[in-house]
Amino acid sequence: MTHAPPLPMLITGIAGVPGYNAFHHFRTLYGDQVIGLRQASMWPLAGDGIVACDVEDATGIERLWDQYKFRSLLNCAGTCRLKSCELDPVMAHRVNVAGTANIMTGAARQQARTIHLSIDLVFSGEHQGEYTEEDPLDPVTVYGAKMVEAETLVKTLCPDSCILRISLPMGISFNGHAGAIDWIASRFKQDKPATLYYDEIRTPTYTDCMNRLYERLFSQPISGTFHAGGPRTLSLFEIAQIVSVVGGYDPALLQGCPRIEAGPIPPRAGNVTMNSSKLIETLGYQPFDPWPFPAHLVPTHRTWHREQTQFGGSQERVHSLLYQNPNAPGTVPPSRSQLWGSKRFPM
Numbered sequence: 605m606t607h608a609p610p611l612p613m614l615i616t617g618i619a620g621v622p623g624y625n626a627f628h629h630f631r632t633l634y635g636d637q638v639i640g641l642r643q644a645s646m647w648p649l650a651g652d653g654i655v656a657c658d659v660e661d662a663t664g665i666e667r668l669w670d671q672y673k674f675r676s677l678l679n680c681a682g683t684c685r686l687k688s689c690e691l692d693p694v695m696a697h698r699v700n701v702a703g704t705a706n707i708m709t710g711a712a713r714q715q716a717r718t719i720h721l722s723i724d725l726v727f728s729g730e731h732q733g734e735y736t737e738e739d740p741l742d743p744v745t746v747y748g749a750k751m752v753e754a755e756t757l758v759k760t761l762c763p764d765s766c767i768l769r770i771s772l773p774m775g776i777s778f779n780g781h782a783g784a785i786d787w788i789a790s791r792f793k794q795d796k797p798a799t800l801y802y803d804e805i806r807t808p809t810y811t812d813c814m815n816r817l818y819e820r821l822f823s824q825p826i827s828g829t830f831h832a833g834g835p836r837t838l839s840l841f842e843i844a845q846i847v848s849v850v851g852g853y854d855p856a857l858l859q860g861c862p863r864i865e866a867g868p869i870p871p872r873a874g875n876v877t878m879n880s881s882k883l884i885e886t887l888g889y890q891p892f893d894p895w896p897f898p899a900h901l902v903p904t905h906r907t908w909h910r911e912q913t914q915f916g917g918s919q920e921r922v923h924s925l926l927y928q929n930p931n932a933p934g935t936v937p938p939s940r941s942q943l944w945g946s947k948r949f950p951m
Contacts, residue, residue, distance in 0.1 A: 609822030610675035623680030625811035628937035659703030669710030729874030775811030792853035807833030812934035833878035836894035852917025
């Protein structure tokens with residue numbers, strides 16, 4: 605049984621999939637003791653416990669730490685937009701590196717228990733995947749390179765922190781098109797094609813499982829860098845096949861290609877699957893169920909999604925099978941479309 609984390613808690617980057625889902629999870633558990641931080645530009649994301657401050661605003665972040673004196677930090681902040689980072693490395697550094705330094709400076713000053721999220725894209729994927737924590741880092745994107753720099757800062761400023769390299773977090777997004785599921789589904793809902801890659805391979809995880817892992821790590825902390833990828837490996841194309849079938853979308857909208865045909869910007873990683881044995885051995889159990897949990901939803905070939913005509917996909921099934929872990933469901937937070945219907949907000 606886990607104990608309550610040191611409180612109050614700060615969760616940064618709540619406009620992203622892992623932060624958004626974690627914020628609602630921990631608010632359900634600890635109420636007003638949990639504060640979520642979002643970038644100022646994400647003004648539609650508002651509500652109890654949500655604070656607007658850009659992570660690159662050193663003065664604002666310092667003031668936030670002084671005001672709340674957080675004792676726990678889940679750092680999900682940063683921009684993962686690959687093309688934006690590639691075209692504007694200065695911005696990528698400002699948000700993902702300088703922003704991390706600001707957050708971690710406050711955590712160090714308050715001696716907060718810290719979990720920092722990194723990414724599998726610190727690797728190139730040019731080999732056979734199954735990366736361990738000892739493998740050399742060789743990112744092919746500006747985003748991946750900045751996440752490597754951020755990891756170094758975290759180790760320097762908060763040496764007792766836990767760095768989790770995650771893959772694709774599978775859960776709902778606030779804006780309806782962030783994250784793998786929502787981006788793919790948003791294309792299909794508009795009857796627009798989506799092109800995904802046969803040879804970019806990841807180890808996705810339910811946000812339900814991730815939230816429970818954070819609980820465990822705040823209650824019984826571990827230090828160091830750990831891979832936190834799920835036990836099932838899937839290509840981006842296979843993930844889109846699953847979304848197509850479970851959502852009941854037109855299978856003709858899904859297109860596939862090798863990543864070499866994607867164009868030069870942004871560069872695409874290959875097989876960046878992670879071996880999470882170190883984390884499993886340290887915890888003494890496997891924290892992740894496979895995504896998707898039902899094994900019959902795993903594609904067997906490239907036209908598999910065209911043959912599942914009897915499945916009866918729907919948005920309700922996306923929620924119950926893909927956003928939520930049907931083996932151990934958590935609370936799915938509302939999306940922006942659920943909060944305000946069809947009204948559109950600029951991003």
